[in-house]
Amino acid sequence: MAFDTASLKFNSNGLIPAIAQDANSGEVLMMAWMNADSISKTLESGQVTYWSRSRQEYWVKGATSGNTQTLVDLRIDCDRDCLLIEVKQEGPACHTGRRTCFFTAVRNGNEVEIVTVAEDSEAP
Amino acid sequence: MAFDTASLKFNSNGLIPAIAQDANSGEVLMMAWMNADSISKTLESGQVTYWSRSRQEYWVKGATSGNTQTLVDLRIDCDRDCLLIEVKQEGPACHTGRRTCFFTAVRNGNEVEIVTVAEDSEAP
Numbered sequence: 001m002a003f004d005t006a007s008l009k010f011n012s013n014g015l016i017p018a019i020a021q022d023a024n025s026g027e028v029l030m031m032a033w034m035n036a037d038s039i040s041k042t043l044e045s046g047q048v049t050y051w052s053r054s055r056q057e058y059w060v061k062g063a064t065s066g067n068t069q070t071l072v073d074l075r076i077d078c079d080r081d082c083l084l085i086e087v088k089q090e091g092p093a094c095h096t097g098r099r100t101c102f103f104t105a106v107r108n109g110n111e112v113e114i115v116t117v118a119e120d121s122e123a124p
Numbered sequence: 125m126a127f128d129t130a131s132l133k134f135n136s137n138g139l140i141p142a143i144a145q146d147a148n149s150g151e152v153l154m155m156a157w158m159n160a161d162s163i164s165k166t167l168e169s170g171q172v173t174y175w176s177r178s179r180q181e182y183w184v185k186g187a188t189s190g191n192t193q194t195l196v197d198l199r200i201d202c203d204r205d206c207l208l209i210e211v212k213q214e215g216p217a218c219h220t221g222r223r224t225c226f227f228t229a230v231r232n233g234n235e236v237e238i239v240t241v242a243e244d245s246e247a248p
Contacts, residue, residue, distance in 0.1 A: 001234060001235045002233055002234055002235075003230045003233055003234060003235050017141055017155060019143055019152060019155065021152055025150075026149075026150030026151075027150070028143060028145055028152060028208050030201065031141060031143065031201065031206040043230065043233075073229055073231070074229065074230045075226040075227075075228060075229050075230070075238075076226070076228045076229075076230065076235070077154065077155065077225040077226050077228075078218055078219065078220055078222075078225045078227070078228075079225070082155040082225075082226075084152050084226040094202055095202065096202055098202075101201040101202045101203070101206075102199040102200070102201050102206075102208040103199075103202070104199060104200045104201075104202075105197050105198065105199050105200075106127045106167065106198045106199070106200065107197070109126060109127055109167075110125060110126055110127060111125045111126075111127050111200070114199075
Protein backbone atom coordinates (compact mmCIF):
# COMPACT_ATOMS: atom_id res chain seq x y z
CA MET A 1 0.00 0.00 0.00
CA ALA A 2 1.35 3.41 -0.93
CA PHE A 3 2.17 5.55 2.09
CA ASP A 4 0.24 8.79 2.41
CA THR A 5 0.92 11.20 5.28
CA ALA A 6 -2.80 12.07 5.22
CA SER A 7 -3.49 8.58 6.63
CA LEU A 8 -1.71 9.49 9.88
CA LYS A 9 -3.45 10.92 12.94
CA PHE A 10 -2.03 14.32 13.79
CA ASN A 11 -2.95 16.24 16.94
CA SER A 12 -4.94 19.47 16.91
CA ASN A 13 -1.74 21.36 15.99
CA GLY A 14 -1.12 19.08 13.02
CA LEU A 15 1.78 17.32 14.76
CA ILE A 16 2.72 13.71 15.48
CA PRO A 17 5.33 12.53 17.99
CA ALA A 18 8.46 11.00 16.46
CA ILE A 19 10.77 8.82 18.55
CA ALA A 20 14.37 8.65 17.30
CA GLN A 21 16.20 5.39 17.99
CA ASP A 22 19.84 4.67 17.16
CA ALA A 23 19.61 1.97 14.50
CA ASN A 24 22.90 0.47 15.61
CA SER A 25 22.80 0.50 19.40
CA GLY A 26 19.02 0.46 19.87
CA GLU A 27 19.30 3.38 22.28
CA VAL A 28 16.30 5.72 22.31
CA LEU A 29 17.82 9.13 21.60
CA MET A 30 15.03 11.71 21.72
CA MET A 31 11.41 12.48 21.00
CA ALA A 32 10.36 15.44 18.91
CA TRP A 33 7.44 16.39 16.67
CA MET A 34 6.77 16.25 12.96
CA ASN A 35 4.07 17.63 10.72
CA ALA A 36 3.06 16.13 7.39
CA ASP A 37 5.59 18.18 5.43
CA SER A 38 8.48 17.38 7.75
CA ILE A 39 7.72 13.67 7.30
CA SER A 40 7.82 14.14 3.53
CA LYS A 41 11.06 16.13 3.77
CA THR A 42 12.59 13.40 5.94
CA LEU A 43 11.64 10.68 3.47
CA GLU A 44 12.80 12.70 0.44
CA SER A 45 16.09 14.01 1.83
CA GLY A 46 17.05 11.14 4.12
CA GLN A 47 17.88 13.77 6.77
CA VAL A 48 15.54 13.63 9.76
CA THR A 49 13.53 16.86 9.85
CA TYR A 50 11.31 17.78 12.79
CA TRP A 51 8.96 20.68 13.37
CA SER A 52 10.23 22.94 16.14
CA ARG A 53 7.27 23.94 18.32
CA SER A 54 9.28 26.67 20.09
CA ARG A 55 10.68 28.23 16.91
CA GLN A 56 7.69 27.33 14.70
CA GLU A 57 9.95 26.24 11.85
CA TYR A 58 11.39 23.14 10.22
CA TRP A 59 14.31 21.72 12.14
CA VAL A 60 16.76 19.66 10.12
CA LYS A 61 18.42 17.85 13.00
CA GLY A 62 22.11 18.71 13.08
CA ALA A 63 21.90 21.47 10.45
CA THR A 64 23.73 23.86 12.77
CA SER A 65 25.42 21.45 15.24
CA GLY A 66 26.56 18.87 12.70
CA ASN A 67 24.94 16.17 14.83
CA THR A 68 22.75 14.93 12.00
CA GLN A 69 20.34 12.03 11.93
CA THR A 70 20.33 10.07 8.70
CA LEU A 71 17.13 8.13 8.14
CA VAL A 72 17.49 4.35 8.24
CA ASP A 73 13.84 3.31 8.62
CA LEU A 74 10.56 5.07 9.38
CA ARG A 75 7.90 3.13 11.25
CA ILE A 76 4.26 3.82 12.12
CA ASP A 77 2.44 2.47 15.16
CA CYS A 78 -0.83 0.55 15.12
CA ASP A 79 -2.89 3.64 15.96
CA ARG A 80 -1.10 5.68 13.29
CA ASP A 81 -0.53 8.46 15.83
CA CYS A 82 3.18 7.95 16.58
CA LEU A 83 6.33 7.44 14.51
CA LEU A 84 9.51 5.52 15.30
CA ILE A 85 12.51 6.77 13.34
CA GLU A 86 15.53 4.51 13.11
CA VAL A 87 18.53 6.75 12.54
CA LYS A 88 22.27 6.83 12.01
CA GLN A 89 23.20 9.42 14.62
CA GLU A 90 26.24 11.62 14.05
CA GLY A 91 27.69 12.78 17.38
CA PRO A 92 25.46 13.30 20.41
CA ALA A 93 21.70 13.61 19.86
CA CYS A 94 21.10 15.81 22.92
CA HIS A 95 21.80 19.54 22.95
CA THR A 96 23.55 18.98 26.31
CA GLY A 97 26.24 16.95 24.54
CA ARG A 98 24.98 13.61 25.81
CA ARG A 99 24.34 10.86 23.30
CA THR A 100 20.68 10.60 24.39
CA CYS A 101 18.20 13.09 25.84
CA PHE A 102 17.03 10.44 28.34
CA PHE A 103 20.01 10.76 30.66
CA THR A 104 18.07 11.10 33.94
CA ALA A 105 16.64 8.06 35.72
CA VAL A 106 14.30 7.95 38.70
CA ARG A 107 15.64 5.44 41.21
CA ASN A 108 14.45 5.00 44.79
CA GLY A 109 12.62 8.31 44.56
CA ASN A 110 15.65 10.26 43.40
CA GLU A 111 16.84 11.59 40.08
CA VAL A 112 20.11 10.05 38.95
CA GLU A 113 22.18 11.11 35.94
CA ILE A 114 23.09 7.92 34.12
CA VAL A 115 24.71 9.28 30.93
CA THR A 116 27.59 11.74 31.04
CA VAL A 117 28.60 14.33 28.48
CA ALA A 118 30.84 12.78 25.85
CA GLU A 119 34.38 14.08 26.11
CA ASP A 120 34.62 14.79 22.42
CA SER A 121 31.57 17.03 22.52
CA GLU A 122 32.95 19.44 25.11
CA ALA A 123 33.20 23.02 24.01
CA PRO A 124 36.83 24.01 23.34
CA MET B 125 17.60 15.29 43.99
CA ALA B 126 14.23 13.91 45.04
CA PHE B 127 11.93 13.25 42.09
CA ASP B 128 8.70 15.23 42.02
CA THR B 129 6.15 14.71 39.23
CA ALA B 130 5.33 18.44 39.53
CA SER B 131 8.74 19.16 37.99
CA LEU B 132 7.67 17.56 34.69
CA LYS B 133 6.12 19.45 31.78
CA PHE B 134 2.66 18.11 31.03
CA ASN B 135 0.61 19.21 28.03
CA SER B 136 -2.61 21.23 28.31
CA ASN B 137 -4.47 18.02 29.17
CA GLY B 138 -2.07 17.21 32.00
CA LEU B 139 -0.43 14.39 30.03
CA ILE B 140 3.13 13.46 29.10
CA PRO B 141 4.16 10.96 26.41
CA ALA B 142 5.71 7.73 27.71
CA ILE B 143 7.76 5.51 25.41
CA ALA B 144 7.95 1.86 26.47
CA GLN B 145 11.14 0.03 25.53
CA ASP B 146 11.86 -3.66 26.15
CA ALA B 147 14.69 -3.58 28.68
CA ASN B 148 16.09 -6.84 27.34
CA SER B 149 15.87 -6.54 23.56
CA GLY B 150 15.95 -2.74 23.28
CA GLU B 151 12.90 -2.88 21.01
CA VAL B 152 10.60 0.14 21.24
CA LEU B 153 7.22 -1.39 22.05
CA MET B 154 4.66 1.43 22.18
CA MET B 155 3.99 5.03 23.10
CA ALA B 156 1.13 6.01 25.39
CA TRP B 157 0.34 8.82 27.79
CA MET B 158 0.66 9.29 31.54
CA ASN B 159 -0.58 11.90 33.97
CA ALA B 160 1.09 12.74 37.28
CA ASP B 161 -0.88 10.13 39.20
CA SER B 162 -0.24 7.35 36.71
CA ILE B 163 3.50 8.05 37.01
CA SER B 164 3.22 7.77 40.79
CA LYS B 165 1.18 4.57 40.50
CA THR B 166 3.78 3.12 38.12
CA LEU B 167 6.63 3.91 40.51
CA GLU B 168 4.76 2.63 43.57
CA SER B 169 3.32 -0.57 42.09
CA GLY B 170 6.07 -1.44 39.60
CA GLN B 171 3.31 -2.10 37.05
CA VAL B 172 3.33 0.36 34.17
CA THR B 173 0.12 2.40 34.35
CA TYR B 174 -0.91 4.78 31.57
CA TRP B 175 -3.80 7.19 31.23
CA SER B 176 -6.22 6.07 28.53
CA ARG B 177 -7.28 9.14 26.55
CA SER B 178 -10.11 7.25 24.84
CA ARG B 179 -11.54 5.72 28.00
CA GLN B 180 -10.49 8.59 30.31
CA GLU B 181 -9.29 6.18 32.98
CA TYR B 182 -6.13 4.62 34.39
CA TRP B 183 -4.85 1.81 32.26
CA VAL B 184 -2.72 -0.77 34.05
CA LYS B 185 -1.08 -2.30 31.02
CA GLY B 186 -1.99 -5.99 30.79
CA ALA B 187 -4.61 -5.88 33.57
CA THR B 188 -7.13 -7.58 31.28
CA SER B 189 -4.87 -9.16 28.63
CA GLY B 190 -2.18 -10.44 30.98
CA ASN B 191 0.42 -8.75 28.80
CA THR B 192 1.83 -6.71 31.67
CA GLN B 193 4.76 -4.33 31.70
CA THR B 194 6.88 -4.49 34.83
CA LEU B 195 8.88 -1.36 35.45
CA VAL B 196 12.64 -1.75 35.14
CA ASP B 197 13.71 1.90 34.90
CA LEU B 198 11.97 5.23 34.38
CA ARG B 199 13.85 7.97 32.54
CA ILE B 200 13.15 11.65 31.89
CA ASP B 201 14.37 13.60 28.88
CA CYS B 202 16.34 16.86 28.99
CA ASP B 203 13.23 18.99 28.39
CA ARG B 204 11.30 17.08 31.07
CA ASP B 205 8.40 16.65 28.65
CA CYS B 206 8.82 12.99 27.69
CA LEU B 207 9.39 9.73 29.58
CA LEU B 208 11.23 6.58 28.54
CA ILE B 209 10.04 3.50 30.41
CA GLU B 210 12.27 0.44 30.39
CA VAL B 211 10.03 -2.56 30.92
CA LYS B 212 9.93 -6.30 31.28
CA GLN B 213 7.20 -7.09 28.76
CA GLU B 214 5.00 -10.13 29.30
CA GLY B 215 3.66 -11.42 25.96
CA PRO B 216 3.02 -9.04 23.06
CA ALA B 217 2.79 -5.31 23.81
CA CYS B 218 0.45 -4.53 20.90
CA HIS B 219 -3.29 -5.20 21.01
CA THR B 220 -2.92 -6.79 17.55
CA GLY B 221 -0.84 -9.58 19.09
CA ARG B 222 2.45 -8.29 17.72
CA ARG B 223 5.33 -7.78 20.11
CA THR B 224 5.58 -4.08 19.19
CA CYS B 225 3.05 -1.50 17.98
CA PHE B 226 5.60 -0.24 15.42
CA PHE B 227 5.12 -3.09 12.97
CA THR B 228 4.65 -1.01 9.83
CA ALA B 229 7.61 0.48 7.96
CA VAL B 230 7.60 2.97 5.09
CA ARG B 231 9.97 1.74 2.40
CA ASN B 232 10.25 3.09 -1.13
CA GLY B 233 6.98 4.94 -0.66
CA ASN B 234 5.06 1.87 0.45
CA GLU B 235 3.87 0.52 3.77
CA VAL B 236 5.42 -2.82 4.65
CA GLU B 237 4.49 -5.01 7.61
CA ILE B 238 7.75 -6.03 9.24
CA VAL B 239 6.52 -7.79 12.41
CA THR B 240 4.06 -10.66 12.29
CA VAL B 241 1.57 -11.78 14.92
CA ALA B 242 3.22 -14.15 17.37
CA GLU B 243 1.85 -17.66 17.00
CA ASP B 244 1.37 -18.09 20.74
CA SER B 245 -0.81 -15.00 20.94
CA GLU B 246 -3.44 -16.24 18.48
CA ALA B 247 -6.92 -16.56 19.88
CA PRO B 248 -7.79 -20.22 20.50
